Amino acid sequence: MNSFILRVTIRYLLPLLLLFSIYTFLRGHNEPGGGFAAGLIAAASLSLYTIAYGAKRARQVLSIDPRFLIGSGLLLALISGLIPILMGKPFLSGVWLKIPIPRNTPFDIGTPFFFDLGVFFVVAGVTLMFVFIFEEEI
Amino acid sequence: MTNLLVAPILIPMLFGILCLLSFKSTRLQRILGFVGTIVLFCASLGLFFLTLKHEILVLHIGSWPAPYGITLVSDLFSAIMQLLTSIVGLAVGWYSLAMIGEQRTAFGFYALFHFLLMGVNGSFLTADIFNLYVWFEVMLISSFVMMALGGERAQMAGALKYVVINLISSAIFLAALGILYGIAGTLNMADLAVKFSQIDSNSSRALISALAVLFLAAFGIKAAIFPLFFWLPASYHTPPAAIAAVFSGLLTKVGVYALIRVFTLIFIQDTGFTHTLILVLSCLTMLIGVFGAMVQHEFRRVLSFHIVSQIGYMLMGLGLFTPLALAASVFYIMHHILVKTNLFLVSGVVEYLGKTADLNKLGGLYRSQPLLAILFLIPAMSLAGIPPLSGFFAKFNLIKTGLLESQYWVVGIALIVSLFTLYSMIKLWNQAFWKPAPPLSPDVPVVQEKVLCKPMILPIVLLASLTILVGVGIGPVFEIAMRTGVQLFEPARYITAVLGGL
């Protein structure tokens, strides 16, 4: 697809969509969203880029192999589950830290957050892999 | 509470991820792949003995109490199954070093293999029915990929059938699950058991019986029972032997495991209907499977149909539904996993030596490869139920239970099928080993004498010695099976262990 308008639009849309994906991810714990949706949005943004510029350019933008993204996402999710084991709790138990934010309610950060981040990476990586490979091979 | 329970799931996952991440080096993947199976074996052995000591171990994942969180349970049945998984994993992981080529390794064979083990172990250990679905999917998708890896024509045709039918099975499972949740509002199997035992309205019971049929179908497809088995003989002969071996050893057994689990724990309100149905299906499965094996002319197809036939035996115990019957089923599964995996491993070596799986073109292996011949005979005779190998005791106990329960027709069928099994095993022996090798046709290039390397033979030796060991040590082994049977027949202990003080 060699539409100039599409290319230009997407070039500007890409950072916005990625930002939106991060927003979706962060709010996911309290509002609709989360790792799945955010990962899909991130992947969708790069998919659009792939449609416009081809998989080769998109891979350059991503700069790492999607397989690495997937692997590290899985590993992150796994490790976030293993941390409570070190503390003598069952696998995947939530371990929470309160991060005080001035003039606001403290922000809770815990292992489920990292778990969700792992989900984010995996979903994004997998979807991108689908898109890249379908684009390249079919 | 012990996190050892989650080890059989996490260890393969970890090694799967590591294999995935080391996609640049096939050498590293091989090393990781094999080391992973050893580590898994050690952990599984530990869990097995711990369970043997404590009867039931429970782990509430994420510290959430049952039935709200997901609970992992290792009762004797689960412990046995996960141990067998790791044994198969070890044998096939070893064998793969010789039989899985550079290409397949580069495309993630070892990662897939470990993810498969992860899914299988997850299925065996979880006490949550939706979680079971998830593990099924993990196992299935890895098996799909392994099945299709290589992309030859026959493999494609086999893989398509395998994939489509298994997707249907998953859909049935999921639908049944949705309805189950609608009725009971819970997903924990122990909780479901409690709730279903409280139901007294007729229409609800009828719905539950219908639901039981759906579960029977969903798991029955995976277990390859009659009339849902078609995918198995259509596909198991297509991938490389190492892959077929792990499939044959584990995948259908997950289906059988799930059937035994839900039909001893959840759906025990209407055994007159459900378990009789299972018994009838088990007989048909036995017969049809062995018929298929008798008429096939290819090494692995014979073996594939035998899987179907033997699933029938495993379900026979569930259908008879007494502690001894369940023990016999559990013992049959133990025996079958060791033997069937081994036969597939042997079939790989036979095909490697003979360059074909066609029985008419094979021959002369008794003379040229006597060691292999003996290694074939041990599992083959065990499968046919020749004493004192494990298969004899497996059949003996089923027959005994059948007679005790006065199910003479079932016993008769089991005995006849046993004879037919012997026939088809001897057919394999006659054609591949005894018969003189047919003259090479001119279009087959003459290859230099093939040598067998250690990773091809040693896993086979390992499994064969286990087969013998199970036979020789029948006393203690069957005692464990018997304890398992009793535990399955009286689920109260399982339920209290999972739900605790609830």
Next chain:
Amino acid sequence: MTSLVVFAGFFAALFALWLTKKWRTRAGLILSVLPFLQVVFFLYLLFTKTAEPVRMNLPWGDIIGLSLAFNFDGLGLLFAVLISGIGFFVCLYASGYLKGHQDLGRFYFWLFIFMASMLGVVLSDNLILLFIFWELTSLSSFFLIGFKHDEQRSRDAALQALLVTGLGGLAMLAGFVLIGEISGTYVISELFHSGHLLRESTLYLPALILVLAGAFTKSAQFPFHFWLPNAMEAPTPVSAYLHSATMVKAGVYLLARLLPIMGGTAEWQNIIVVVGAITTVIGAILALGQTDLKRLLAYSTVSALGTMTMLLGYGDTLAVKACIIFITAHAFYKGALFMIAGSIDHEAGTRDIRFLGGLAKKMPVTAVTAAVAALSMAGVIPFFGFVAKEVLYERVLQANLWVLAAVVFAAFANVIVAILICINPFWRRPVEISDSPLKTIHEAPVAMLTGPIVLAFIGLMVGVFASGSGEIIKAVVSATVQQSVNIKLALWHGLTPPFILSLLTLIAGFGVYFLIPYLRILLQKLYRLPGPEKIYQLSWQFTLRFASIIIDKLQNGYLRYYLSTIIISVIGGAGLTLLLKGGLQLPEQLLAPRFYEIGLVLIVLIAAFYATIAKSRLAAVASMGAIGFSISILYLLFGAPDLSMTQFLIESLTVILFVVAFYHMPRFADFSSPHARVRDVFIALFTGALMTVLVMSSLGNRIFPPISQYYAENAYLLGHGRNVVNVILIDFRGIDTLGEITVLSIAALGVFALLKYRNRKGSKEISK
């Protein structure tokens, strides 16, 4: 310790594999030491310890009723002596017969496995243990019959023997289980005391028939007799050992063993006597027309086995005595004659009595030995065979006239067979054939002579000193009937009716011997009539044909048949259950539909319908997308924003992937016939209807409050999140999600592997 004597053979079998590699020529000699020591040991026990039999019971699989129980009583020991004694000679004989054979190691391996298993059969004091050994004899017999496995005939005969005995074995197993479960024990010596329980049980007859099936198949009783002559494909030492002296007598042994437990009833007597008598006659008739030495002997063995069986059917002391003596005498002369037949074959290159002749000059020792054995077989005084025949006649003279006729006829045929073997190959004028190999014939080597000579002369000795063996026979008979009996044995009883009958049989036999060449033509016409073997073959053919028809129908290779079978059985099964048991229940409180919701539902339905009839790929994908997006909105309407968002995103990606892939795929085409389409519409509609009903029933049967209340209460307080769905996903049910992302990763790996994998020609699958 004593049980090691039984198991020693198994170790010797392994040792044989090694030994034959190291020391090809002497291996047989060295190996024969074991059976020799065994026979000495068993003889010692037989002579000294039968009053108080040695018993032992070691634990093995007690939980299933299996224990390593052995009972060294008179009956078992007599058989043990025969097994190890003849085994010793066969071992020696084989070292000559198979000298330098490439598979010698395997031969001895299976021979010793057999020997040990056979000892196990006769010494076991536990039914399951007995069965284990029993099956092992069948298995080792299979490998021994098929020893010359390059030949189709050998393989077929081996398979046939295995299947026939295997069938009986399986039936017998069921019978054993019945016995064990009725009496509460599998230990034979305990069963002796609980026989009445068994005989009074309603399951007595089934148990009896099942056990008899095992005994009859093993002992080649009519109608299962045909496998035995075919098993003559085995090397001669094997035929001599397994198929005349030992294994085929396992069935007889079993009957003798079970006599005090199950015997004494009308059923026992009727079935066994009839089958035994028929076998006696059939075996005799079949023997007379044979020309092959081994088949001749095989059929006469069938006849003899019939007689033994029949005697045990009567089961009184005299009958048992006759049986035991007959078994022993038969083992001696038949073993010797088989080995002689082998020697003839070995030297002359043929076993056909029509072509043999004049061997007496070239093989004098063999000829004399053959004569001695044959005289015993014919029952000439003072040979052991004569003693046996005397007692046999003594018993059957008391019996039914038909049985008497059968036995006399068999004895008469036996005389003819004995003469044929003794005279034709040795003393007749040699037959002149152009390429006759007879010129180079010489005496068989010592290793092959020892066995026949010793066995034949034992037959003479025992006969002459018959009274001396009375004590042993007494011990054996007492052990068999499980009560102390008084037995005397003598060579000469005076001019009693049995003796006169014996004489008459001999004379008749001599007379008819000269008519044999003419009789043979007649008999061989008779043999062409279809018999049990034909039935056996036909039933196998039928089974295979039936199996292949069924499998061709079921496993036909068409995915859609598989799928429709699966769907029909699932839907049929679940639907019928629901219908018959009455599980229909409509929900009570329903939400009132809103028009835009109905609109969405209509879009979904129309799109679904359109997808099924769409002619273009794009249209089908578009309707798929329409369904997905409408469902996504429905999710939103019913309070599931997360679901809606995910569904929306995934639907978009799916549509993109489909469009990309379908762009390169063929146009839509409907290959199905109208008939198939109509059928599929029905299947589809039934499925749809059932699912609708199921959903409604489920809504009507919401009995228990869902567990989600816990999540509603604890998601924020314990899970630190306000979006309950997300907290469930990443915390409450985190391990589900862990599995789920694994699925995704594998799918990605799969897509990668499928689309990037190139089959490189010549890429090596095997790497070292």
Next chain:
Amino acid sequence: MEIILAIMIGGLYAAAVYMILRRSLVKILIGIVLLSQATNMLIFVSSGITRGNSPVIKAEETVLSQPHADPLPQALVLTAIVISFGLTAFALALTYRAYKSVKTDDLDKLRSAAMGGEENV
């Protein structure tokens, strides 16, 4: 409304099953997608539906206020959606690959193409 949705689910199942029974591979694929849609909807509906109130705890509260949609089936369906997405993508690739290696979309031709390697000969 539940009944209407149940009929819709039935309709989806019917369409899915009809598509799955075709000889054309691509149709089977679409059938599988429809099947998973139907199943997801089934899970969602059979545990009961409510309008509007999504299972999100309001900012000032600590527990979810009644009435609310059951969050658990939503989580299950979400998992199922994602899993079936992965499976669909894989099946799509498999179909494509099968088509490329046999050059036909007709399953019967695939069968005969694979004869000797597939089923009884």
